Amino acid sequence: MDLQRAVSLGQGPSFDSTWPATLVHQFENIVPDFPQNVAVKEVDGASLTYTQLAQKVDMIALELLHHKVNQGCRICVLQEASGDWVASMLAVLKVGAVYVPLDPSTPVQRLSLIAGDCKPAAILIHHSTQKQATELETPSGTPRINVSRLTKPSFDPIEIIAQADAPAIILYTSGSTGTPKGVELQHAALKHEFDICAATYALEPSDVVLQQSAFSFDLSVTQMFIALSVGARLCMILHVMWVDAHAIVQCIEKEGVTITDATPTELKSWLRRDHRPILQGSAWRLALIAGEAVTEPLLQLFRKLDHPGLHLYNIYGPTETTCCVPVGRASANEAFYIVDEQLRLQPIGLPGEIVIGGVGVATGYLNNNQLTKAMFLANPFASPQFVNRGWQRMYRTGDRGRLLPDGTLLLGGRIQGGAEIKLHGVRIDLGDIEQTILRAADGQLADAAATLRSTADGTLPFMVAHVVLTSLDLPCTQEQFHNNLLANLPLPRPMRPSMLVSIEALPRTVSGKLDRKVIEALPLTRNMSGSVNAETLSSEHQQIHADSDFFNVGGNSLLLIELQSKLRQQHHISIPLIELFQGSTLRSMASLLQIEVSNPGAQVDWESETTPQAGLAPPLLLDEVRSIALPPRVVVLTGSTGFLGQYLLRALIEQKQIEKVICIAVRNFDDHDKKLLRARNFIRLCLPRKIVLHYISTTGVTAYSTSDDDFPEISVRDTPNPPPPQTNDGLHGYVASKWASEVYLENVHHEHQLPVWIHRPSSIIRPDSHLHGDSPTPDILQNLLGYSRRLNAVPIMTGMHGTLDLVAPETVADNIVRDLMASSAVQLTFRHQSGDVELSFSELREYIQRETGGDVVDIPLDEWIRRAETIGLSTAMAAVFREMARLGARLRL
Incomplete structure (x- = not known):
């Protein structure tokens, strides 16, 4: 009885979709209703109305048909963020082909692995990716179609060939072997997903949706279709701006963005103290949070923002379940199950692996039957409704969680992840350390990431935490703040980090998630500043001595130019900048001054x-x-x-x-x-x-x-x-x-x-x-x-x-x-x-x-x-x- 109740509590409500068979059908239904609405707006000012976008879609679709693209063919899209990319994706779906995004910010070697796996019938590029496309390794004879050169419109309507039960999209995710694995998503699952989104989030044609995620990340699909399926506007950020939090915040305010879909790491950078006045005056009404765990410090940042009318949705969900599944109660036509290591159902309240069933479960992994069989299983817990509608498979997420008596899902992180270490004989979850640091900082930190390091000879392991300050306006020096925080962490001594290192922002993957591999390679020197010359460098944290290096105590090329200028103005000494670069310690600079004083007016012998x-x-x-x-x-x-x-x-x-x-x-x-x-x-x-x-x-x-x-x-x-x-x-x-x-x-x-x-x-x-x-x-x-x-x-x-x-x-x-x-x-x-x-x-x-x-x-x-x-x-x-x-x-x- 308890197990049956667990099945019942983990199942979402029934939902009958009213949209047509595929999202392409839904898009074409929208165009006549909102012909002059802006469909796509690029940050540089270029835009396309729904009518113009539909015309561009047909133009690209016609070109694909001329290249003998058949139903089920895979088409790679290698383009920068633009209206071309949106039109290319829709054109691929319209002719019944399968969309495979290639993110141009990804190294070409990795893109070649994807192309080699999916064997595309064609690659859609535009002017800015022409060179990269020539370096892409693909099967012989694969055409590169430059959509920027297409100018001949299609005068006759292009028939929609897409079918509900056919594959629509293949999104490649990281594989444990180092080779990306492609997740196949069906048209029916995607259509159902965004039909529910429209109802749940009360989407309107007046909405403006931010598009700032890499195209290879499932968030980009969500961002595009929650806009284009209801006649709303998609506001696209150039990929070079994805890591510029200030530019994105300004875009949210300037462009009237109402809806965002972002990772917690991204959101933390947006919600920093100096950004709050901008966001408080924005039209932002809906924040979808995906990709990483939502923590209490993140929620505190939203509370401090104090934006009236802003609603948050935690849409935990792997790509394998069609983009998003909410944390909390199960979404319509979907179900959560908590199972043990033998895949036996767990009673309410007991932890185990989260398994997801229902309409959103993907077809499987492309060209990887072994992994598909291991992760996509027959669903023994499927309800009669699921069985009747053909939703008879479930996906093993590899995530830990449990169901509460009210049917709420609590997410507990990965079962087998890289966030657990052993230090001083104690098993430590790095996520635990990070959240403890953030709570103890009382709002002074925006983010934290802990890593295990060791001394140069590898004999002494120790823990380090890189942290991001919410503001440089601290009540004490940065070093004092670090020391006080470490001393007051509510952790046993063996679990405390040995040091804190402040950095401007934590590194992220192209999908916006915390990049622990890069963090492990970050240097351990604190952000130090010193004084080579009181007029050139400010002294704040570090005692400067004769062997202090100019570049290691806050100096940079610009300040070195300024130092050179001051030497010339105040002491009438001219030292070539190349020599200052080469001799950048105080001792070396002093030697250069002595040489110049003893040999004034010397010329550089370039030979x-x-x-x-x-x-x-x-x-x-x-x-x-x-x-x-x-x-x-x-x-x-x-x-x-x-x-x-x-x-x-x-x-x-x-x-x-x-x-x-x-x-x-x-x-x-x-x-x-x-x-x-x-x-x-x-x-x-x-x-x-x-x-x-x-x-x-x-x-x-x-x-x-x-x-x-x-x-x-x-x-x-x-x-x-x-x-x-x-x-x-x-x-x-x-x-x-x-x-x-x-x-x-x-x-x-x-x-x-x-x-x-x-x-x-x-x-x-x-x-x-x-x-x-x-x-x-x-x-x-x-x-x-x-x-x-x-x-x-x-x-x-x-x-x-x-x-x-x-x-x-x-x-x-x-x-x-x-x-x-x-x-x-x-x-x-x-x-x-x-x-x-x-x-x-x-x-x-x-x-x-x-x-x-x-x-x-x-x-x-x-x-x-x-x-x-x-x-x-x-x-x-x-x-x-x-x-x-x-x-x-x-x-x-």
Whole structure:
């Protein structure tokens, strides 16, 4: 009797769908009712009405039919966030094919695994993914259809071939073997899911739904169809903005977003204290929470937001059960069962594995019968109604939970996950530690993630927690806050972390979930700041001494430029920036000052600086040296804590062939190690085995060319030398150091045949938040665009001409790692990493206007700089812009 009651309590109410057979049918029913409603709005201002979207769908569907795409064929879609992507998905479904999303931010090697598994009949791309599509490994003859080039409309209606009992979508999820597994979802299950959503959430044509999730994540499907199935608007965020919480919050307010579907990790970043005033004035009414456990600290953040009329739904649910299943009571036509290890039903209140039955259960895993049989089972608990309607299978989730006497499901985490460790003989759930830290912080922390570490020799394990502050406005220093929090954690001493490390945000996977693998690789140095010069670096936490490294105590390239400027202004000493980069400890800087004082006015001998010294290549001690592995199994990475470095680290970790990534991230070594790790000593270590060296330069080095033509991917050795030290200010110093390093490495290659790859990123896209604070980005173009947005004004730059080039950090990292995996033994290669967004100076105002949606004016450069300085532009960056105007030369950014 108790078991029967458990079955009854775990079953949701009956629901008879009133929608037509598939979601494509529902979409086409909606179009005549709301022809002029905006269906898709992109953040840059481009939009499509329902009529225009339907026309684009038919145009793509017609092209698919011309390529002999039949019912059941699988079609991959590899596109950026745009109306093209939405239309492509609907077109695939309309012709009866199966939609397989390929997220362009995913490394091409992994996308090739997906394509190899599903064997697509075609791949739908557009302009921005053409290059990536050519690198995708697919069965021979697979056509790439560029939907951006389709202009011929379909004058005759295209018949809907989709059928209710046929597969509609294949979503690939992470597999335990490292190979993605494809989950097949049927049209009927999807239609039923969103019919219930429309009723449950009271969806209206006036709603605006945010689309910020990766296309490979099931949340993207939910986001699209809760909008397009009822005549509402889908507001699409460019993938480069997905990690920019401030930009997303501004979009929610500006675009009138009413509905979001996001992970708790995403929501925590949106709900930080400085975002509350923006969100409190927004139209946000419905927050769907999925992908991770909903915790009390997250609910506290929503309470502090105090947004009237905002409702939360915890829609726990794996992809295998069609996108979402609510925590709480079972949804209509679905059921929860709690079973033991032998799959026997558990009584009410007892914990066990959550198994889900009903209409939403997926078909299974594509090309993986063994796993399908293990996870998708015949449902012995199915009700007569389920049996009559053909819902006779259930899915094992691998999640722990229990049913309460009122039928509520309590979720308890994974049964077999990576969140349990053993430390000091005690079994510890890291989730328990994280939630305890958040509760004890009393609102001062937005997020926390604990990991198990060990000492360098591996003999002493210890626990570390990376935390995210809700605000830097603490009642004490950050270090004091960490120490007080650790001392007062309500945990037994063996369960307390050894240290807390504050970071700006916890890393996430492309699906928005906490990325524990990346967290385990994060450095353990706290965010420290010190004082090399009281006017350049603020002193707050760390005692500075002679061997303190400028970059390790809060310094960065921009502040180094400012320090160089102050030395010149106050002491009439000019030191080339490349020397300040190389000698970045206080002791080394002091030595540079002594040299400069004793030898004033010295010029840089570029030939001497870029000539490899004698004895650079040490004699080999062995007759034969073991050749290096290609592709490499071990990679040494410097700068892994920097902005691009973090993306490089993630891209390297995702490579199955790479067994180890060694991060050189701390510069305060003893004298022996400091010498060992200088750039030239790195080269000395690489030379005996001809280890391939990849160097990150900048496209700025091409500025010394006298030609107005676009500079090709070639050497800069024959371009004019950089200006002398007297003019090596904020504009020239950094670029000159990169130029010199390139030429030096090229000379090393020619003399010693060292394989060298030189990568020249253009302006790497950063969130606007990187332009402010104690360490603003030194990137010229980012500051130009960021402050132009904030001022609603662009500077008149007389005499300036050239191209402004933006590139996403993911693009740069993926391209570099792709080249690294394909590196040959002996070669010198130059790569320009650029081209995600290109515009001329004359297009700048129009570009900013499209982005902001408001009026943008042209003002003189001096006035633009003055206004920008009043809202945060640093004096060093202002000097850079003034020097640009003075030179009035061709600019390559």
